[in-house]
Amino acid sequence: MQLCKTLISYIIITHTIVWAFTTHRGRLSCGNQCLIQNVRDISNLKQLQNQDGSLVAGTRSTHRTRLNLWKNFSFNNANNDKDDDSSDFDRLGKKSSAIDNGRDKNVNGEEDDGDSSKKINPFKTMLQNERITELNSSIANIVRSNEFLSKIASYVQEFADRFEQNISNIKLVLLSFSTGIALTVGVLLYAVATTVSLEDGNPVTESTALMETILTDLSEGYVDEVDSRTLFETGVSAMLSSLDPYTEFENVKDAEAMQESISSRYGGIGLVIQEVRDEKGIGDLSVDQSGDEVDTGFDEEDFLENPANAPSKTKKDDKEKELKIRAVKAFEGFAFDFGMRTGDLLVAVDGTPIKSLKSVDEVRNKLRGEIGTVAKIDVIRDGVGPLTVEVPRQVVKIPDVKLSKLMPGNDDIGYIQLSSFTTDTGLEMRNAILDLQSQILERGGNGELKGLIIDLRGNPGGLLTSAVDVASLFVPRGSDIVSAKGRGFPGVLYRSRVEPLISSQKTKLAVLINGNTASAAEILSGAIQDLDLGVIVGSDRSYGKGLVQNVQELPYSTALKYTVAKYYTPSGRCIQSIDYKDGNGKKAVKVSENDKSLFYTRSGREVKDGGGIEADLKVPAPSASALEVTLLRSGILKDFASEWSKKNQLTDNFSVTDQLYREFQAYVNDKHKAGDINLTAIYAGPLKQLQRSLEESKYQISKSELKSLESDIVREMIKDFDKYAKDIKEDLSNAILDRYLPDSMLLSRSLKTDVQVNAALKLLKNTNEFNQLLARNTGVEGDKLARIDSSGATTSKASEDLGVRLNLNW
Template sequence: MLFETILADLDRGYVDPVDTNKLFETGVSAMLRSLDPYTEFEAREEAQQMNEGIMGRYGGVGLVISAQAKGITVVSAFEGYAFDYGMRTGDKLKQIDDLVVAPTTTVEDVRNVLRGEPGTLVNIQFERDGVKGVQDVTMPRTLVRIKDVKLATLVGKPSDGIGYISLSGFAQNAGNEVRGAILALEQAAEDASNGAHSLNGLILDMRGNPGGLLTSAVDVASLLVPNGSDIVSAKGRGFPGVKYQSRVEPILDSKTKLAVLVNRGTASAAEIVSGAVQDLDVGIIVGTDRTFGKGLVQNVEDLPFNTALKFTVAKYYTPSGRCIQSVNYKEGGGLDEQNGRYQSSTVPKKDRQVFFTKSGRTVRDGGGVEADYKVAAPKASALEVTLLRSDIMNEFASQWSQKYELTNNFEVTDDIYREFQDFVEVKVKGGDLKLEALYAGALDDLKRALSQSGYKSSEREVDQLKTQIVKESKNDFEKYKKEIKEDIATSILSRYIPESMLMKRSLKTDDQVQEAIKLLANDKSFSKILAKGSTNEGSNGSINKNSMSVASSVSDENEKTRDGASFQLEW
């Protein structure tokens, strides 16, 4: 009532006209920011996006876009949709129907025009590096289905019967997608072995999976664990305790060894599945260290005017009884507006309690799901990170694809690599690329502080340091040649083949996947890790990962990040 009175007073008497809707959203958002990062007011468009993420479908053209230095840019074109109409990663959008994409145009503006009723047409004008002029394509909007299973394939020797599934989220149909993928892999394994065996092992890749629906997490876990098993429970101050159990026979044969791949980006619903697999000893968790550690439950309530309130109501617990929430948010602390971070503290190691898996293995709460078998974290040189973040490889790939034909068994030769180095050199001299960019912010801050203190000599030394960084970065072209060549190959091939084929190709050089294949092929090692008395402190794989993908902050035409996107219970 008081809030309503304040709004009415401002609307009636403030010196200038005010937007009361905006004032309301600002006030409510500020109030909720004092709690935790997951408690949010969802305006109409945000609520609509969240609902579309849950449903796993929307009316549009199948483009993932982001705001970059050169404008609104295509990050990915979906196979079966925009990809089939010729759009590619790196395309710069110039106009969509009547909307001219100007420097002030937002991703949201473009997304709203790209979306629409299935069957309607949309005209897209774009620029592509290496191609003169503006390109033009008209395509129909269709019902775009967002698949959570991005890839299902046999890995290693086909006759070995080891399957791989990439699971990127937990939308409404995730359980059915995983079920279909497992059945297809079982048939493929039988065909590859001439009927000698079905799947001997399965790799479920949930690295970078931010979560989604509780029901979908239960659906996926039920495919892997014994019928009647506890999967997850939840309880809170004003939230009735609930427990979810598997009510169906698992589709995965008990003789099929299971490895679940995780990393720090594995969160929420993905941690429910990982925790159930670990606690019930039905598989081995393979990862660099541990998962994100989001053990909070959100409820989403519909509000008037197609808006919604998402707020934290409970914590969830794995079958062993542990809560994997890794962060305590300080009461009343909320968001620090200066650094954009929530005032919080991690659960101290001494306070992490011991729990036991079904077979008696030791696990702990308060820190995500720790890997049973640890593989060294991916590493990349500063040069490689800079090149990936700058989008220079996509620019080079676009120009290369206009000049050359792709051959069978394509690889980046030394000639192509030298051509790329020359391309980078031109960009550096023209000021379009700064090889010291990874350190530029810190160096500029240092130089500014030195200038304010009057330390002119030290300022010059900072400039010399920048020059030295550029020199050493150029030396890294030879030192990290193998890794950079692979990045260039991926960028070039993305002009010709869809994401699923790129993913399948990358598995051959994915050390975590390759280590999981070795583990599944070794009955003795696999059984030893699951044996009673072992802990999840992790075995060490003999891995040195020398390549990585740098994830940019992208905005998807079709969905928000699904770290809990539900109008029921949300994880």
């Protein structure tokens, strides 16, 4: 019973809500285009009822209104608007009986078209609508008689009114809600698609998801707080280093430094600074002495107001409370010209004491600043005392051409030292050659160089396009210079399109290389060798870097430098000396002689790939003794130069006399006894390894015996002061002069005793020997670059101009 009451109440409430909405709309559709004007609200119902509650005359009026509306819309008889009920029904009856064989006749007896037969009898529809009206009236009576239902109807009607008033806002809300649902569904679908792709085994997607998960877990759950950025950089660096040593991730700081090295420009004063280190902290100086270059532990480019690459501090340095900074290089045209000198101890910058700063980076940032401002630097100079030097801040361009001069006693032979390949290297090289030609003209010559020495020793390379620009100054027009290709890299060929500035028919070329000549420097030397334009002079081979790196900018001001291709010299050989196919480290293997292919230069000379550029004229470089390496790396030469400057003045005829040399020996001996320098530091690694091996083998050897061995090594090294006096005197002289003279003068002075430079000079004077080195007859037709691979097959290199020029970084 209760259930029945509940159902009846539900039905009544539902009909009440429907009635309220219908009343609110004001019109009720009666079917065939017939609209019934209904009662607006409950109060209007009272006008349509008798005292006994029955509907009266208003009903007939409603019927008439219905018929007139139907008549107007259906019969198009707007003028027939009589107030006669019978006529209305008569017309309706006539219309109802006028259907004959699918055709109608209107009230005037005219036939309607076939479409009229499809109309529904409006009289039947009217009767149905009357029942609906009566039902609405009944519902209205029920609602009116029930207070609860009346309130519900009132609330529903009020809601409907507000709904209509705010329909536009509601539509906007619904649209926003629908958009939100669509976006949510899209995100969910993307997550599902990602999950599906992960399940499908996409290695890149899987690795990315794993990296994100690992970093998140470590960042949130590791026992100690971790830096997720440092973890990411460490992981990425380890990943990239497994490919080759040239593929690297550059963070913000590294990317800025790389951009500076590429452009060779930065805003500053042109000063190289370094933190003062305690000589007692000098550790293992073990080096590989197989090369012919002495590594002094300091590279000008790496330390250029960017000490991130400076040697790490020792434990003793970490305990120092006050920061000490010394100038180790002042560039010509910049800091040097305004009074800064090598060895100056910086005291303050723009009034800020150096001891109040915490790191070399902070000092560098103080030296740098807005272009056009002046840096006021307080320094202490040995032998002079406190000084204040004002240096304007400007765009510092580090020159790639370190020295350009005519050789003394040979006014028609020039020398150019090229240290790197950056943006303006081609222009610098061109200006240097033109300057040499002008000097010859000024001395009464014809302006033609009879010989030119290009010094690429120690040149690490740089921009590929800069190497092409420099090569274009020497190679004949239309000659191939270099080509490059890789797995996802479009093949490109660089060919000279200009007339050379130097003619190989008039000017003999000699190119100096060593084991540190690499990359873009090898492109230049390889093009000159393959086209038989000059002779390569060196101790053996160049470095052998035949890989092309591209720099891809990444978000957050970072960059990715990665290997994209290998380059090939005009003969078609790749001079890459190490195979990184299986990964870097222990798996990287050097190209063996059996794997090298034989190629031919334009005149038929034999050359090989897979091991750098081999010298045509081999001149061994002087090898540095263990004592010389120790003295250079320890910094004791500069320390002695500082002490000498306090007591002496530089003269025009300065030289390291025997007396001065003995003073230096005594100075080194005193420092060694005081423990400020360890003369056996270069052997520290092997000695430690020997001691460890003996302990593991359980051989009974006392520490005193090892100490005795070290003492014997020191005595032998002391004897080297006499054996290598010439070389050490030269190093000492350079250390003292470096505090007074610019780089160009020091370089020019060193050429006099440079063995390889003198050998190249001698070769350029000997035309017969020069031509013989460039014209070996191998039986291969000249003017064709060809190769013979390991199987003995001979192939020629096609000279196809792809017409593409790329600015790639090396």
